[in-house]
Amino acid sequence: RDALAEENYVPSCSVIRRCAFEAAGGWEEVGGTYWDWWLWLRITRQGWRMSRLPARSYLLYRRYPTQNSVVHQPARPAAYAEISRRLPSTVFTPFAPGRWRWAIPLWTENLRRSGLPLDRAQLIVMDNTRDPAARRALLEAGESLAPRAFTLLADATDADGENRHRTGGAGVSELLCSHWRRALALADGDLLWSLEDDVRIQAGDYARLVSALRPHVGIVGSPAVSRWRRPLEVMVYRWVSHRPFDLARLPNGRVDYRGLACAGVESVGSVSCCSTLIRRTVYAGYAPMPSAEGGARWSGWEFSLMRRARDVGRDVLCHWGAPADHLLDDQRALTVADWRRALARPTYYERPAACARHERPAVAIKPARHAGPREGRATDAPLRVAGSAPKSARSADSARSTAHDAHDAHDAHDAHDARDMNGGCARATGKGDGACRTRRRAGR
Numbered sequence: 211r212d213a214l215a216e217e218n219y220v221p222s223c224s225v226i227r228r229c230a231f232e233a234a235g236g237w238e239e240v241g242g243t244y245w246d247w248w249l250w251l252r253i254t255r256q257g258w259r260m261s262r263l264p265a266r267s268y269l270l271y272r273r274y275p276t277q278n279s280v281v282h283q284p285a286r287p288a289a290y291a292e293i294s295r296r297l298p299s300t301v302f303t304p305f306a307p308g309r310w311r312w313a314i315p316l317w318t319e320n321l322r323r324s325g326l327p328l329d330r331a332q333l334i335v336m337d338n339t340r341d342p343a344a345r346r347a348l349l350e351a352g353e354s355l356a357p358r359a360f361t362l363l364a365d366a367t368d369a370d371g372e373n374r375h376r377t378g379g380a381g382v383s384e385l386l387c388s389h390w391r392r393a394l395a396l397a398d399g400d401l402l403w404s405l406e407d408d409v410r411i412q413a414g415d416y417a418r419l420v421s422a423l424r425p426h427v428g429i430v431g432s433p434a435v436s437r438w439r440r441p442l443e444v445m446v447y448r449w450v451s452h453r454p455f456d457l458a459r460l461p462n463g464r465v466d467y468r469g470l471a472c473a474g475v476e477s478v479g480s481v482s483c484c485s486t487l488i489r490r491t492v493y494a495g496y497a498p499m500p501s502a503e504g505g506a507r508w509s510g511w512e513f514s515l516m517r518r519a520r521d522v523g524r525d526v527l528c529h530w531g532a533p534a535d536h537l538l539d540d541q542r543a544l545t546v547a548d549w550r551r552a553l554a555r556p557t558y559y560e561r562p563a564a565c566a567r568h569e570r571p572a573v574a575i576k577p578a579r580h581a582g583p584r585e586g587r588a589t590d591a592p593l594r595v596a597g598s599a600p601k602s603a604r605s606a607d608s609a610r611s612t613a614h615d616a617h618d619a620h621d622a623h624d625a626h627d628a629r630d631m632n633g634g635c636a637r638a639t640g641k642g643d644g645a646c647r648t649r650r651r652a653g654r
Contacts (some may be wrong), residue, residue: 212491214254215297215400217425223269226511230258240296248296255298258584291421293648296327297491298358300399304389305407310344312540313407318351320405325417332359332399336389340365359394365389387498394496396497402485402493409434410484410535410543418532419487422475428524429515432534433480435544439464441558442549444468446528449479455517460559467553478528485534489590492519 213219226249232471233250237245254260303317321328333355345362352360394402412418415432422430438441443465448458457479458466467618470476498514519526533546552558 211492212400212489214250214260215490218244218250219259220246220250221269222246225254227258240292243286244293248293251297257481264309265525287421291417291423294401294423295325295417295420296330297400298332298398299326299332299401299403300332300334300397301326301357301403301405302334302336302390302393302397302506303405303407304386305338305344305348307339307341307344309408309539310341310347312337314344314347314351316410316537316540317405317407318355318409320409321355323413324411325414328355328357332361332397333357334361334363334395334396336363336365338365338389343486363389363392369470372602387511387514390496391498394493397490397493400490402488402490404486404488406484408537410537412532415485415532415534416487419485419529422529423487423489423550426523426525427520427527428522429481429486429488429526430475430529431486431527432484432532433528433546434482434484434534434536435546435549436482437536437544439537440543442552444546444549445480445482445484446472447480448476449516449520452517452520455513455520460558464559471552473530476528476530477525479526480513481528483515485532486534489524490513491522492524502576508527524575574623 230253231249233256234249236249238248239245240248241622250260301321305313305317306449321333333352335352337345337348340344345364348362352362401420403419405411405416411432419430419432431446433444436445444467445469447465448469450456450458458469460466470478487489492515495518496511496515497518498511516526530546535543537543
């Protein structure tokens with residue numbers, strides 16, 4: 211079924227059981243010339259299996275200029291997208307504590323205007339709030355959407371796991387890898403849409419992502435700005451090697467966008483899972499990828515999925531025409547347009563002064579709430595937030611930390627471990643694991 215969801219390899223000259231044909235509803239005039247493909251998908255969805263005759267049995271296929279497959283060839287991409295949009299899908303969203311009052315209405319609005327056929331969608335929600343009121347609100351929101359199926363999973367971590375979630379660091383990657391394993395064990399859609407609770411999408415974005423699917427494509431994602439790196443970075447990466455999964459980064463730890471078109475639909479090495487479509491052939495074999503630092507650490511659920519796509523021979527695409535806004539709260543958001551303005555500055559790729567002085571890479575790690583801004587996170591310009599002006603500096607000593615005020619306003623548990631998410635800071639800096647561990651201890 212997974213291979214059939216990617217392309218039609220069954221010829222229309224086939225023998226079908228009458229009971230299977232009638233149970234599937236017979237022919238439906240959808241997908242242009244792909245009527246047969248849509249029929250096979252509905253039949254196999256009911257549990258029927260297909261078999262192929264031996265290779266020595268074949269048909270002679272006559273081609274002529276006025277046949278349907280030739281006349282309708284220009285319309286095939288649109289027909290392929292229509293069939294893909296009708297595939298059963300699964301939406302997975304983990305909800306973090308502290309923001310559910312505005313995140314749940316945002317999630318509901320995103321789904322309603324996304325172009326997703328909710329009657330064919332399975333919704334899986336991970337409730338990390340530990341709040342009965344939030345759980346009731348999630349149940350009401352799920353029922354109001356009337357999906358094909360709705361599953362609410364509760365966070366089963368102990369008190370120590372809850373503390374790791376709130377303070378950020380490696381605990382977040384470990385916790386979310388566990389959540390993904392639980393959710394994917396229940397997912398039954400041919401497509402999985404990872405839609406985070408703190409992103410705002412454009413109307414019709416699900417249909418836009420689906421329109422980029424092709425038989426060789428395993429993942430299509432929306433660009434989104436990171437909330438834990440300064441200056442602003444979009445979580446889209448080129449990859450320089452498959453094993454180990456190394457990404458293109460500069461010596462100062464920043465993402466190297468040179469070589470990317472940053473426009474249209476582009477083949478990349480990795481995208482974030484803020485708003486991302488994943489084929490079943492990719493997510494069915496998901497397993498967390500061990501971190502380069504060793505121990506019981508993981509490199510993050512996102513990069514594990516990206517390498518899984520490479521392992522099964524599928525491309526990873528970024529749809530620059532469907533950007534997602536990363537919200538800091540119910541009024542402020544980081545947008546791709548903000549990042550483009552920052553990227554246009556001549557100083558974007560320069561080595562930070564703090565980095566040159568101490569000979570340390572500027573890897574931005576979100577500190578705990580009680581910690582002050584770190585010198586390595588300094589930036590040369592205030593953070594631009596959609597809908598609001600940057601805060602003014604209160605003194606000359608605090609001017610360099612102005613860019614972090616809006617970033618620190620959201621809960622600390624939302625921060626990810628940058629060293630885990632970029633495949634280990636040892637590869638980004640070239641200084642080895644010892645330098646990573648030393649800097650981490652010094653930061654504490």
